[in-house]
Amino acid sequence: MATIIDGKVISAQLLEQVAADVIEFKAKHGITPGLAVVLVGDDPASQVYVRNKVQRAEQVGIRSIKHRLDANVSQETLNDLVAELNADPEIHGILVQLPLPKHLDEDEIVDAIAPSKDVDGFHSLNVAALATGKPGLVPCTPQGSMTMLRQTLDDLTGLHAVVIGRSNIVGKPMAALLLQANCTVTMVHSRTRDIASVCRQADILVAAVGSQKLVNADWVKPGATVIDVGINVEMLDGVRKLCGDVDFESVSKVAGAITPVPGGVGPMTIANLLANTLQAAQAQMSA
Numbered sequence: 001m002a003t004i005i006d007g008k009v010i011s012a013q014l015l016e017q018v019a020a021d022v023i024e025f026k027a028k029h030g031i032t033p034g035l036a037v038v039l040v041g042d043d044p045a046s047q048v049y050v051r052n053k054v055q056r057a058e059q060v061g062i063r064s065i066k067h068r069l070d071a072n073v074s075q076e077t078l079n080d081l082v083a084e085l086n087a088d089p090e091i092h093g094i095l096v097q098l099p100l101p102k103h104l105d106e107d108e109i110v111d112a113i114a115p116s117k118d119v120d121g122f123h124s125l126n127v128a129a130l131a132t133g134k135p136g137l138v139p140c141t142p143q144g145s146m147t148m149l150r151q152t153l154d155d156l157t158g159l160h161a162v163v164i165g166r167s168n169i170v171g172k173p174m175a176a177l178l179l180q181a182n183c184t185v186t187m188v189h190s191r192t193r194d195i196a197s198v199c200r201q202a203d204i205l206v207a208a209v210g211s212q213k214l215v216n217a218d219w220v221k222p223g224a225t226v227i228d229v230g231i232n233v234e235m236l237d238g239v240r241k242l243c244g245d246v247d248f249e250s251v252s253k254v255a256g257a258i259t260p261v262p263g264g265v266g267p268m269t270i271a272n273l274l275a276n277t278l279q280a281a282q283a284q285m286s287a
């Protein structure tokens with residue numbers, strides 16, 4: 001049976017560290033780090049994530065301000081709000097909760113956020129910084145996944161990491177971080193031929209594709225470390241349950257270590273968002 005990599009425990013450690021660093025920041029600069037969270041529309045999952053972000057921010061001493069906009073808000077109004085937040089010296093971090101309603105252009109709004117306040121690490125300049133190994137704000141979910149890998153494995157150097165999924169917010173930044181950690185990185189996706197045999201070669205397997213229980217035991221090398229980034233909803237006997245991209249029941253019998261869903265990568269995302277907010281505030285104070 002695989003070791004369970006507990007995201008609740010690891011994220012609680014990170015939050016504790018952020019809270020201590022926030023106290024130090026406040027003492028040094030006499031100001032409180034500020035995070036603006038923008039929620040457009042009524043997507044129930046997004047509402048839960050935003051509520052959790054605001055609650056956790058308070059817990060670590062970061063001031064958060066939530067901006068709730070109607071589902072049919074115009075691109076112009078959203079751009080104007082972001083411009084206002086960019087100019088606000090009390091706001092050090094800005095995030096726009098995704099996904100946005102279809103009529104809005106996500107790329108445009110993400111690139112409207114000042115790169116120094118882009119605590120999601122989605123802005124083109126932060127993406128370029130990560131790709132070229134320069135300092136910048138790194139996306140929260142891949143960053144959290146790396147923390148879990150580092151706590152599980154002594155050294156990542158030379159390990160073969162396979163990332164399933166090529167999204168801009170998880171797959172691509174995850175691959176860049178694994179490469180920085182000296183892994184040999186392969187990305188697989190819906191057009192990959194014989195995806196199972198490629199995955200079976202992985203020492204580290206990261207599933208970030210949004211396809212319920214896609215990865216089964218046949219895809220996993222015995223002893224591999226498996227990071228499940230998927231958050232999918234399944235109905236079991238009429239009850240709504242979360243599950244990942246990995247079939248936990250079968251894979252946990254083969255893998256060396258595995259993250260569960262829920263309680264794995266998810267909690268790391270929010271902890272890293274707050275770590276990024278503090279990092280952004282520190283950088284702005286020394287600019």
Ligand SMILES: Nc1nc2c(c(=O)[nH]1)N[C@@H](CN(C=O)c1ccc(C(=O)N[C@@H](CCC(=O)O)C(=O)O)cc1)CN2
Nearest residue numbers: 049095096097098099120140262263264266267269270
């Ligand atoms: N602007 C952003 N939008 C989105 C991001 C993001 O990082 N920035 N990521 C996801 C949603 N997300 C954060 O926003 C997120 C998803 C899941 C969790 C989490 O803690 N999940 C729990 C289960 C929670 C539940 O019961 O529903 C877990 O896995 O244990 C946190 C954050 C898309 N949008």
Ligand SMILES: [Mg+2]
Nearest residue numbers: 102104105106
């Ligand atoms: Mg759109």
